[in-house]
Amino acid sequence: MQAAVLHHLGGPFSVEEVDLLAPGPGEVRVRLAAAGVCHSDWHMVVGDLHRPLPVILGHEGAGIVEALGPGVTAVQPGDPVILNWAPDCGHCFYCSRAQPALCETFAPVRRSGTMLDGTTRFRINGESVCQFSTLSTFAEACIAPQQACIPIQRDIPLDIAALVGCAVTTGVGAVLNTAQVKSGESIAVYGCGGVGLNILQGAALVGAHPIIAIDQAPAKMDIARQFGATHALMAGADTEAEIRELTGGRGADYVFEAIGLTAVQEAAMAAVRPGGALVIVGVAPLDSSARFSTFEMHVREKRILGCFYGSTVTRRDFPRILDLYRAGKLKLDELISKRYPLEQINEAYADLLEGDIRRGVILFDGVQPNG
Ligand SMILES: [Zn+2]
Numbered sequence: 135m136q137a138a139v140l141h142h143l144g145g146p147f148s149v150e151e152v153d154l155l156a157p158g159p160g161e162v163r164v165r166l167a168a169a170g171v172c173h174s175d176w177h178m179v180v181g182d183l184h185r186p187l188p189v190i191l192g193h194e195g196a197g198i199v200e201a202l203g204p205g206v207t208a209v210q211p212g213d214p215v216i217l218n219w220a221p222d223c224g225h226c227f228y229c230s231r232a233q234p235a236l237c238e239t240f241a242p243v244r245r246s247g248t249m250l251d252g253t254t255r256f257r258i259n260g261e262s263v264c265q266f267s268t269l270s271t272f273a274e275a276c277i278a279p280q281q282a283c284i285p286i287q288r289d290i291p292l293d294i295a296a297l298v299g300c301a302v303t304t305g306v307g308a309v310l311n312t313a314q315v316k317s318g319e320s321i322a323v324y325g326c327g328g329v330g331l332n333i334l335q336g337a338a339l340v341g342a343h344p345i346i347a348i349d350q351a352p353a354k355m356d357i358a359r360q361f362g363a364t365h366a367l368m369a370g371a372d373t374e375a376e377i378r379e380l381t382g383g384r385g386a387d388y389v390f391e392a393i394g395l396t397a398v399q400e401a402a403m404a405a406v407r408p409g410g411a412l413v414i415v416g417v418a419p420l421d422s423s424a425r426f427s428t429f430e431m432h433v434r435e436k437r438i439l440g441c442f443y444g445s446t447v448t449r450r451d452f453p454r455i456l457d458l459y460r461a462g463k464l465k466l467d468e469l470i471s472k473r474y475p476l477e478q479i480n481e482a483y484a485d486l487l488e489g490d491i492r493r494g495v496i497l498f499d500g501v502q503p504n505g
């Protein structure tokens with residue numbers, strides 16, 4: 135089977151033949167239908183985040199269950215599933231506190247590039263190839279822990295479902311779960327990529343106002359309004375002043391940073407009103423640290439909320455997001471701006487870095503997007 139392999143930092147991806155071992159105990163083989171082209175994978179390519187090489191990246195995906203390892207009870211062959219890149223064991227300290235993305239069973243495994251038993255399931259000429267977040271969706275099929283397979287109903291197109299596996303859940307979850315924004319509260323979002331657009335529509339869903347989008351690409355202004363922004367601002371020296379002007383001179387109740395740049399995080403903190411919160415959603419490089427005035431945090435009660443995977447509980451939130459999509463309350467079809475075959479994955483990332491697209495999706499042969 136074909137997969138996009140990263141052999142060297144900096145890339146490019148090499149689409150080549152790889153072997154996939156049989157699923158082990160508690161594991162599932164999933165035939166991928168679609169995989170989202172997410173910026174987080176690019177952080178691995180350029181070395182902002184570290185994983186052992188060679189590795190098959192891709193963490194946003196949906197497909198059909200093909201085969202089960204011993205002891206799997208969560209899914210059956212033929213089930214359409216969304217892959218959850220932060221699987222949870224269900225019984226550790228964090229899982230018991232509804233914070234499954236922090237699961238202490240799976241978090242170290244995600245970072246090691248292996249499965250739970252410390253080994254991988256991909257081989258090239260008999261040599262082990264690392265997995266990404268226990269998945270690896272830039273491949274025609276992958277082995278996933280059963281905890282990473284969330285079954286969905288058959289009416290959902292699988293390219294749409296793939297996006298729910300990361301960008302949609304992260305963005306909408308940042309609003310609903312992490313910040314818990316309420317009707318009438320003001321928000322600003324720095325960065326209108328795949329995650330930022332979903333923060334905007336999550337904010338529209340809960341009746342936030344105003345909803346202020348900030349990006350440096352002129353093409354994003356109209357797109358941001360389409361996804362719920364009441365105001366779209368070109369990023370610049372006046373951005374903070376413009377946000378204040380739209381929020382009674384105070385700053386926004388919640389400011390979301392959806393890029394992962396420390397300079398933007400610092401600018402975003404300046405746009406938070408006293409008593410409000412900065413929400414860190416974007417993936418920053420491993421060794422980055424921003425500078426904030428702790429005096430301001432003290433006297434103005436400004437808070438910082440870390441947001442990992444939208445603070446999601448996937449078994450609760452994936453079905454909830456799909457229900458809202460069916461009801462026309464979340465725009466998911468409109469998120470996809472371009473579809474690519476796996477062979478064009480390098481082109482897909484070039485387009486992502488150009489910044490003129492919403493979300494690119496890799497479509498695989500043999501599995502129809504509508505299941
Ligand atoms: Zn992602």
Ligand SMILES: [Zn+2]
Nearest residue numbers: 223226229237
């Ligand atoms: Zn756990």
